Amino acid sequence: MSENPQTADGTPTDGTTTDGTTTDGTSAAAEAVVEVEAPPEEVTAELAEDMHIATGTREPILVSSGVTMQFGGLRALSDVNLSLHEGEIIGLIGPNGAGKTTFFNCLTGLYTPTSGQVTLRGRAMPQDPARVTEAGVARTFQNIRLFPSMTATENVLVGRHVRMKQGPISSLLHGPRFRRSEAEAAERAEKLLAFVGLTRFSDELARNLPYGDQRRLEIARALATDPSVLLLDEPTAGMNAQETEATRQLIFAIRDLGVSVVVIEHDTKFIFTLCDRVLVLVQGELLVEGSPDEVRGDPRVVEAYLGAPPEEVSAQLQTGGAADGAGTAEGKSE
Ligand SMILES: Nc1ncnc2c1ncn2[C@@H]1O[C@H](COP(=O)(O)OP(=O)(O)O)[C@@H](O)[C@H]1O
Ligand SMILES: [Mg+2]
Known part of the structure; x- marks a missing residue:
């Protein structure tokens, strides 16, 4: 995945990606034996007061209408619509190459959609990552970008x-x-x-x-x-079960701060137990949108997204297992 290098919004370029490895190339996670816990309630309450993000509006905060992204002959996104409301956690799933990261790039001014609009509280999203951050949209990257x-x-x-x-x-x-x-x-x-x-x-x-x-x-x-919208691109990639659960609790706490969240993830159990609404993107098109229960039970999701024999995948989805093992589902990193 090639995203434009940029520093204007406080994220380093790809060149300085830490990518989960220490300088000698070994993963530090291998040695970590640490209890990860949900954020303490008093810290959440204090931060919510400092940040005062929620406005109580019923209007959608972030809206994408008909977003289409063409790279030469490849149509990475076709007519993608999304409405994110205050206090909502939306999940975005789909096989590798479905256009999920490209969609985040369109939402955050890294890419200018070939057609369609993105608005934040009714105003056109700036086409500049630094100004997008100022306007209240923050993100994390599939490949970690820290200094x-x-x-x-x-x-x-x-x-x-x-x-x-x-x-x-x-x-x-x-x-x-x-x-x-x-x-x-x-x-x-x-x-x-x-x-x-x-x-x-x-x-x-x-x-x-x-x-x-x-x-x-x-x-x-x-x-x-101080974002009002946070976009998380595969926040649990490479995490063990305990860290993944802590991250789920963390995202609930982020929502409690008043931040609205869109999260890309492969782990269907994680998505179905976290999100209010789930969108399934396949080959750049929104295939299904609905509650976790609706999406979990939709035969099109089973067939198109997971690409394995329907009975097998259906059973896996019902029990909430990760989708990674099945057919077209991808590995954890780019
Ligand atoms: N800057 C780019 N130039 C050309 N093709 C791109 C670019 N960014 C993404 N793509 C292509 O768009 C498609 C969707 O990629 P991506 O959004 O990374 O998928 P996902 O995040 O769902 O795995 C892929 O075929 C990818 O190769
Ligand atoms: Mg991606």
Whole structure:
């Protein structure tokens, strides 16, 4: 998957992707034996107050209408519609190459759709990732993008800088306004690290964190921009069952902050037990949209998405197993 390198919204380019491996190429996750827990309720409550994101609107926040993306002769997305409401968690599933990441890229200004529109609270989405972040849409990447040689706290502060408002004179002179704003940013970073369960790693370099913790750090950095919408591209890829469950709890807590979430994932059990609504994308087209129960029971999903004998897959979906083993479903990384 080739996404345009960019740093404007506080994410490093592909060149600095940490990708879950330490400098010597071994996965740090292999050695990690850590209890991961859901965010403490008092931290969630405090953060919700700091961020005050929810507005109580019943209008959809993020809308894509007829989004189509053509790469030369390849139509990666055809006429994709999505309406995300406040407080909603939407799941996006589909086989490898279905266009899921491309859709996120269209939603966040990395790609300009060939046709169709994306609006945020009724206004056209800016065609510039930095301005998209400012407008309140944050994301994480399928291939983790952190600054590997910066500490966990510093990575979160990079996200926080989008919201820091001190003027050039004040920051030049390190005046009181600058110092107050720096202190607030540090305090917020600390809360966000507690929220994602990484307090113990605050001074650790990002590249030394176990793989699953790097994914959570990326979420903390995204949350530091005070988003009203968070897009998560395969947040549990490479995680064990316990980390996956902790991530599910984390996403519920993110929703409790007032953030609306769209999440791409392969693990159907994860998606069906997390999301209010699930969209199935196949070859760039929305095949089915509905509640987890509706999607789980839809024969088109069983056939087109999973590509295995229907009885077999159907049984797997009913028991909530991961779809990865079946037919056309993909591996965990690009
Ligand atoms: N920048 C690009 N240029 C050309 N083709 C692309 C580009 N980005 C994605 N694609 C193609 O679009 C299709 C969908 O890819 P992707 O969105 O990564 O799928 P998914 O995330 O569902 O696995 C693939 O065939 C992929 O090769
Ligand atoms: Mg993808």
